[in-house]
Amino acid sequence: MPKGFFNVPVAKNEPVKSYAPGSPERASLKAKIVELRSSEVEIPMIIGGREVTTDRRIRIAPPHEIKHTLGYYYQGDESHVQMAIDSALDAREKWAAMSWQHRASIFLKAADLLAGPYRDKLNAATMLGQSKNAFQAEIDAACELADFYRFGVKCMTDIYKMQPESAPGIWNYNEFRPLEGFVFALTPFNFTSIAGNLPVAPAMMGNVAVWKPSKTAVYSAAVIMEILQEAGLPDGVINLVFVSGPVAAKVVFGHPEFAGIHFTGSTGVFQGIWKTIGENIYKYKSYPRIVGETGGKDFIFADNTVDRQALAIAMVRGAFEYQGQKCSAASRCYVPESIWDDVKERVGKALATVKMGPPEDFTNFINAVIDESSFDKLAGFIDRAKADDDAEVIFGGNCDKSVGYFIEPTVILAKKPDYETMVEELFGPVLTVYVYEDEKMDETLTILDNTSIYALTGAVMSQDRYNIEKITKRLENAAGNFYINDKPTGAVVGQQPFGGARGSGTDDKAGSVFNFLRWTSIRTIKENFVPPHDYMYPNFLPDQE
Ligand SMILES: NC(=O)c1ccc[n+]([C@@H]2O[C@H](COP(=O)([O-])OP(=O)(O)OC[C@H]3O[C@@H](n4cnc5c(N)ncnc54)[C@H](O)[C@@H]3O)[C@@H](O)[C@H]2O)c1
Numbered sequence: 001m002p003k004g005f006f007n008v009p010v011a012k013n014e015p016v017k018s019y020a021p022g023s024p025e026r027a028s029l030k031a032k033i034v035e036l037r038s039s040e041v042e043i044p045m046i047i048g049g050r051e052v053t054t055d056r057r058i059r060i061a062p063p064h065e066i067k068h069t070l071g072y073y074y075q076g077d078e079s080h081v082q083m084a085i086d087s088a089l090d091a092r093e094k095w096a097a098m099s100w101q102h103r104a105s106i107f108l109k110a111a112d113l114l115a116g117p118y119r120d121k122l123n124a125a126t127m128l129g130q131s132k133n134a135f136q137a138e139i140d141a142a143c144e145l146a147d148f149y150r151f152g153v154k155c156m157t158d159i160y161k162m163q164p165e166s167a168p169g170i171w172n173y174n175e176f177r178p179l180e181g182f183v184f185a186l187t188p189f190n191f192t193s194i195a196g197n198l199p200v201a202p203a204m205m206g207n208v209a210v211w212k213p214s215k216t217a218v219y220s221a222a223v224i225m226e227i228l229q230e231a232g233l234p235d236g237v238i239n240l241v242f243v244s245g246p247v248a249a250k251v252v253f254g255h256p257e258f259a260g261i262h263f264t265g266s267t268g269v270f271q272g273i274w275k276t277i278g279e280n281i282y283k284y285k286s287y288p289r290i291v292g293e294t295g296g297k298d299f300i301f302a303d304n305t306v307d308r309q310a311l312a313i314a315m316v317r318g319a320f321e322y323q324g325q326k327c328s329a330a331s332r333c334y335v336p337e338s339i340w341d342d343v344k345e346r347v348g349k350a351l352a353t354v355k356m357g358p359p360e361d362f363t364n365f366i367n368a369v370i371d372e373s374s375f376d377k378l379a380g381f382i383d384r385a386k387a388d389d390d391a392e393v394i395f396g397g398n399c400d401k402s403v404g405y406f407i408e409p410t411v412i413l414a415k416k417p418d419y420e421t422m423v424e425e426l427f428g429p430v431l432t433v434y435v436y437e438d439e440k441m442d443e444t445l446t447i448l449d450n451t452s453i454y455a456l457t458g459a460v461m462s463q464d465r466y467n468i469e470k471i472t473k474r475l476e477n478a479a480g481n482f483y484i485n486d487k488p489t490g491a492v493v494g495q496q497p498f499g500g501a502r503g504s505g506t507d508d509k510a511g512s513v514f515n516f517l518r519w520t521s522i523r524t525i526k527e528n529f530v531p532p533h534d535y536m537y538p539n540f541l542p543d544q545e
């Protein structure tokens with residue numbers, strides 16, 4: 001047990017490196033990319049700390065160069081999920097009993113390893129495996145993941161400090177127990193940091209986990225696991241399996257010791273999971289914690305006082321960084337008629353300079369979308385917009401999957417506010433603009449609020465403080481992360497706790513104390529120092545004559 005009340009190192013955001021021409025980090029990252037490209041890796045599952053292979057070897061290719069082979073991973077089946085659960089439960093007692101400062105040390109060390117000696121490897125794996133440019137890999141894989149681990153330790157200790165009052169003669173305290181059972185971390189392809197955070201946040205609170213990453217992010221997941229093992233994570237605390245979602249779901253959600261899910265991904269998948277958990281509720285020892293951050297239809301709303309150049313850049317960066325594959329990406333924009341021609345020209349000017357191609361060429365802003373099914377889905381929306389009277393493709397619109405899954409940054413002008421690309425999450429480099437009549441601002445805000453099922457991120461852009469205040473209030477429930485005069489992407493751990501409501505998730509705010517509270521079951525203990533020796537209250541005594 002700890003012999004002292006220890007302060008943890010002060011959490012600070014990991015500084016973002018520039019990768020500018022001539023910088024040492026640029027040379028070192030480029031060398032790592034060459035190294036990773038030149039050898040094919042074999043990626044096993046990691047169950048109970050052991051490497052597990054199968055006879056199903058799946059090829060991994062960069063989305064931007066589908067003929068190149070980065071390596072292979074081994075696909076498991078139901079037996080591997082069961083094995084992962086068994087290993088997690090075997091590790092549970094010892095891990096749950098470990099002093100919190102030793103748990104903290106492991107994750108602080110992991111943060112330093114990934115921000116230091118592993119920075120290039122994790123960034124390069126993210127660039128090659130998920131087709132991210134150097135800057136986008138840096139803010140995600142290196143910085144956001146290091147932030148998740150360092151601020152996670154702060155969250156854990158802030159929670160441990162949450163203690164009740166004690167009246168004279170008694171002592172009350174909260175004990176923050178891990179959940180009884182195992183946690184399932186089910187992670188998406190688009191953020192290496194999210195994948196690395198979802199199994200770790202419960203583990204920091206003393207839980208054990210089964211982690212199933214997206215099949216299109218196995219390459220970087222393996223590096224995260226390597227870092228955690230090097231940081232000293234004991235065997236079985238986090239078990240990495242490569243199986244399909246439904247296979248994992250079948251075993252995990254039928255298990256009596258299933259204690260919680262930490263999910264990030266699409267809304268439909270989360271709703272299906274919630275339903276399955278509900279149907280199985282009688283099987284579980286405890287009520288499982290259900291934490292899910294899901295889809296978005298994120299917006300920018302501008303009025304006619306807006307700084308037009310700032311709006312145009314927010315549209316381009318907010319919609320097209322990482323090919324729009326951020327849950328936070330601006331995908332619908334409302335612009336008043338009086339300024340639209342000017343804004344359109346500025347957006348067009350910026351897009352004319354945007355380069356598209358593989359991330360190995362650091363001058364490319366746009367890389368490929370994640371896989372063929374995403375490419376086909378996006379191309380379908382764009383083709384329909386080209387043919388539809390209710391829409392017009394005003395920029396981009398070309399799609400080519402001959403070398404990799406490339407889709408030009410595309411802007412669609414919607415002639416009605418509920419055109420399909422104003423409503424549905426596309427998850428790609430497609431921004432839809434609706435031009436409203438200046439005098440119909442209030443009506444347009446109502447439309448915005450009612451157009452989609454989501455409420456993840458949104459931005460108001462204006463220079464009129466009355467409008468900023470009014471719109472911020474009016475759209476109170478339209479976004480869990482709301483921005484004023486900024487793009488709606490790029491939330492930083494410790495600064496903008498992240499998560500949405502409505503169809504966008506349970507809004508438990510990843511990387512914050514609100515999230516960490518979900519991974520503990522509090523036992524409150526009361527000790528009475530001098531217990532009474534008589535059952536009588538004073539009022540039972542007879543009146544004195
Ligand atoms: N709100 C947020 O914080 C946030 C952050 C990142 C991504 N996202 C969302 O994630 C989505 C993009 O990521 P994705 O394409 O990897 O999501 P996805 O829902 O397709 O997959 C997420 C995970 O669920 C698994 N899965 C898929 N179908 C399943 C099923 N039937 N049963 C069990 N598991 C299943 C996948 O294999 C993957 O590991 C977008 O909708 C995006 O908005 C949200």
Ligand SMILES: N[C@@H](CCC=O)C(=O)O
Binds near residue numbers: 325491
């Ligand atoms: N921190 C990121 C999270 C994006 C999720 O996909 C952002 O705010 O853009």
